[in-house]
Amino acid sequence: MIYLSRQEHFNAAHKLVNPNWSREKNIAVFGPCANENWHGHNFNLIVTVAGEPDPDTGFVVDLKQLSLLIREKVIEPLDHKNLNLDVPFMMGKMPSTEILAQEIWKLLVSEIPKITQLGQLHAIKLYETPRNFVEYFGPDRSKL
Amino acid sequence: MIYLSRQEHFNAAHKLVNPNWSREKNIAVFGPCANENWHGHNFNLIVTVAGEPDPDTGFVVDLKQLSLLIREKVIEPLDHKNLNLDVPFMMGKMPSTEILAQEIWKLLVSEIPKITQLGQLHAIKLYETPRNFVEYFGPDRSKL
Amino acid sequence: MIYLSRQEHFNAAHKLVNPNWSREKNIAVFGPCANENWHGHNFNLIVTVAGEPDPDTGFVVDLKQLSLLIREKVIEPLDHKNLNLDVPFMMGKMPSTEILAQEIWKLLVSEIPKITQLGQLHAIKLYETPRNFVEYFGPDRSKL
Amino acid sequence: MIYLSRQEHFNAAHKLVNPNWSREKNIAVFGPCANENWHGHNFNLIVTVAGEPDPDTGFVVDLKQLSLLIREKVIEPLDHKNLNLDVPFMMGKMPSTEILAQEIWKLLVSEIPKITQLGQLHAIKLYETPRNFVEYFGPDRSKL
Amino acid sequence: MIYLSRQEHFNAAHKLVNPNWSREKNIAVFGPCANENWHGHNFNLIVTVAGEPDPDTGFVVDLKQLSLLIREKVIEPLDHKNLNLDVPFMMGKMPSTEILAQEIWKLLVSEIPKITQLGQLHAIKLYETPRNFVEYFGPDRSKL
Amino acid sequence: MIYLSRQEHFNAAHKLVNPNWSREKNIAVFGPCANENWHGHNFNLIVTVAGEPDPDTGFVVDLKQLSLLIREKVIEPLDHKNLNLDVPFMMGKMPSTEILAQEIWKLLVSEIPKITQLGQLHAIKLYETPRNFVEYFGPDRSKL
Numbered sequence: 011m012i013y014l015s016r017q018e019h020f021n022a023a024h025k026l027v028n029p030n031w032s033r034e035k036n037i038a039v040f041g042p043c044a045n046e047n048w049h050g051h052n053f054n055l056i057v058t059v060a061g062e063p064d065p066d067t068g069f070v071v072d073l074k075q076l077s078l079l080i081r082e083k084v085i086e087p088l089d090h091k092n093l094n095l096d097v098p099f100m101m102g103k104m105p106s107t108e109i110l111a112q113e114i115w116k117l118l119v120s121e122i123p124k125i126t127q128l129g130q131l132h133a134i135k136l137y138e139t140p141r142n143f144v145e146y147f148g149p150d151r152s153k154l
Numbered sequence: 155m156i157y158l159s160r161q162e163h164f165n166a167a168h169k170l171v172n173p174n175w176s177r178e179k180n181i182a183v184f185g186p187c188a189n190e191n192w193h194g195h196n197f198n199l200i201v202t203v204a205g206e207p208d209p210d211t212g213f214v215v216d217l218k219q220l221s222l223l224i225r226e227k228v229i230e231p232l233d234h235k236n237l238n239l240d241v242p243f244m245m246g247k248m249p250s251t252e253i254l255a256q257e258i259w260k261l262l263v264s265e266i267p268k269i270t271q272l273g274q275l276h277a278i279k280l281y282e283t284p285r286n287f288v289e290y291f292g293p294d295r296s297k298l
Numbered sequence: 299m300i301y302l303s304r305q306e307h308f309n310a311a312h313k314l315v316n317p318n319w320s321r322e323k324n325i326a327v328f329g330p331c332a333n334e335n336w337h338g339h340n341f342n343l344i345v346t347v348a349g350e351p352d353p354d355t356g357f358v359v360d361l362k363q364l365s366l367l368i369r370e371k372v373i374e375p376l377d378h379k380n381l382n383l384d385v386p387f388m389m390g391k392m393p394s395t396e397i398l399a400q401e402i403w404k405l406l407v408s409e410i411p412k413i414t415q416l417g418q419l420h421a422i423k424l425y426e427t428p429r430n431f432v433e434y435f436g437p438d439r440s441k442l
Numbered sequence: 443m444i445y446l447s448r449q450e451h452f453n454a455a456h457k458l459v460n461p462n463w464s465r466e467k468n469i470a471v472f473g474p475c476a477n478e479n480w481h482g483h484n485f486n487l488i489v490t491v492a493g494e495p496d497p498d499t500g501f502v503v504d505l506k507q508l509s510l511l512i513r514e515k516v517i518e519p520l521d522h523k524n525l526n527l528d529v530p531f532m533m534g535k536m537p538s539t540e541i542l543a544q545e546i547w548k549l550l551v552s553e554i555p556k557i558t559q560l561g562q563l564h565a566i567k568l569y570e571t572p573r574n575f576v577e578y579f580g581p582d583r584s585k586l
Numbered sequence: 587m588i589y590l591s592r593q594e595h596f597n598a599a600h601k602l603v604n605p606n607w608s609r610e611k612n613i614a615v616f617g618p619c620a621n622e623n624w625h626g627h628n629f630n631l632i633v634t635v636a637g638e639p640d641p642d643t644g645f646v647v648d649l650k651q652l653s654l655l656i657r658e659k660v661i662e663p664l665d666h667k668n669l670n671l672d673v674p675f676m677m678g679k680m681p682s683t684e685i686l687a688q689e690i691w692k693l694l695v696s697e698i699p700k701i702t703q704l705g706q707l708h709a710i711k712l713y714e715t716p717r718n719f720v721e722y723f724g725p726d727r728s729k730l
Numbered sequence: 731m732i733y734l735s736r737q738e739h740f741n742a743a744h745k746l747v748n749p750n751w752s753r754e755k756n757i758a759v760f761g762p763c764a765n766e767n768w769h770g771h772n773f774n775l776i777v778t779v780a781g782e783p784d785p786d787t788g789f790v791v792d793l794k795q796l797s798l799l800i801r802e803k804v805i806e807p808l809d810h811k812n813l814n815l816d817v818p819f820m821m822g823k824m825p826s827t828e829i830l831a832q833e834i835w836k837l838l839v840s841e842i843p844k845i846t847q848l849g850q851l852h853a854i855k856l857y858e859t860p861r862n863f864v865e866y867f868g869p870d871r872s873k874l
Contacts, residue, residue: 012540018573028355041362042234047239049234051196069538070576112351144302160862212828216759252588252590252639286590288590290588316499318498336768336812337810338743378769394501429449432447453627456626477668477672522625682788684734684790718737
């Protein structure tokens, strides 16, 4: 098995507010992330595909196709958007980095096999800032 | 002369919309940056102070004091905020990286001499993304 | 399971000397790292917590609390310190990056559950330089 | 177990061409990577060794020795070379990042035990660009 | 004056050979950079435009237009190419980073005014590797 | 004029203490940087040479020679050393980044002409941490 990764990026606004909570509780829990008028980030996304290299190409997956797939399915609906208001698959969900990474997994897991017979989605790594990031390996797997 | 620099960062939301233009013209000019529901960035800010090192300390300016000054005057009003709605000194101004850098200069230029007798503000460098950034050297100076 | 990571940093001095060895043997084994008068590094530390996101917040752990915990338990005793002389939990231990990462694990493993019911310490990643780093997953686990 | 990593780099030229295919098919599959006159990259290589720290040194492996080994066995034959024409162990193989990472594994796996009794080769991570990279853990292991 | 910069990148092969010299002299002067079978790099290019912000947009130049211009005029002829064989404006020139930066200046200096009335080309910064780079400010200007 | 830069690095320990001051005053002014038992950093050094490219090589200066010169004159006496105790040219001087950059200038300014007839030392840029750095252009020049 080889693990091939591609990094893409997008910029978005969001706020962290639980609609079942009072304004006071939201501020107590989320602090400045609950700012009513939003804030935003440059997100960096790394998508990892695991598989065997194709003997004809040496590729687990063609990186150009992988990049185009990520841009179409993930970057297009997220870039220069508001995660709370503009993104259909985030509606009604808390736009934390954790939840966003899980939703990006769902967008890609059945698409990767369409561009490679030898690989499958292995991991989503999502940086909210250079110092805060999450990794997700799907609902059935833990890292160790 | 020695040029001493300190990097700080903040996260903010904004949109680029000229209120004198139609929605169509704003979209034509600003593209996705005009998204009504905002988008955002992790901004990186580098403040440069120029001066002679103090013989007693070897410092042009104490970096801890410089960091605290930048945080109080610049990061505090900008971090986790909406540049169009929440920031008094940006009210009525286009929140482009260019204009924001000029406004940050104005916030700091008279404050730097309060923490150093030997240095003065030399430059503001502001990254909107790792690939897009501006530099400003004040209203009276050009770089060459 | 989601893996959430936070990066912090500290600066410290150290030297690598085995007190049971002659000066000659220490120099033969550790080279310039055995310099009697010390040398130092900007260390970067990445702490990873594994768990399920809380349905109310979308968080495995609150990153602000995680950052404060790391700063209190790890950065405070290490930053601007001498690893051989100033740090109680390193006394009598070889201050290699490997041993330091294991000691940082011990400092945090029982503290993480105090700030999250859903997550536990998963990994310590410690950069001594941008090109030299270690990862540790606790005494009972290997990576594969 | 501790995982110790060392980063090295090399610059090389290559092209991606399957000699069993027509020029048209190569261009259709590999695009600009099939340019007959070559292109090139600054490759970054991270080699990870897993093991227990030596009680006398605190080291899984001496990083100076690890660096010299990687330079002798991997960097020397690859740096400032053409992966298709100049590198004995790549002859007749597709010089994709995937295949190159597997070949680097083969070069190092039996060499690491010569410089450490406590560690063994754990992973090869190879960046072709900052946004495209692969990881390989040997023929018998997968990451999860 | 504000200085606005945009970073783009390209991958290319080259070799450093003076056709008026013997093979021995080329190897003596250029070392491994003279490898007959080429080597290559991931080049990073930063283009800086100097000017006053447009009062209507806050922009010195529209970054999307600047990015497209750089891609059309510079990246397209250089990316995945051989600097010695494939690039019309480098024919008969030594493909050092210095000369390449000067040629990129010539490609852009008269194009920038077509996308902004307020700015002009200020600088070309070209990284051959993260540790080797050049800056050029045009034929008539020095930096200080 | 072209400006060619080369980055090197070194690790060192230091403390900031003015021997004419009491312990209390040193702690008040320098804070944790005055720790008696030292602390340390991974320093990054960028040396810039300005000049015209040689028509035969396309080089302002040969980067291999520049790298070797920097290593011999600057890195060798600083790497894995104590800036207060081990470095002859820093004796009796405050080891701030400002002073260290000025001393590195003095080490190199008369050496650069020995490896290039076309270039001269233009700037020293010294990072103490990724967020704190200084630039120096010699005793007779300011940046603007």
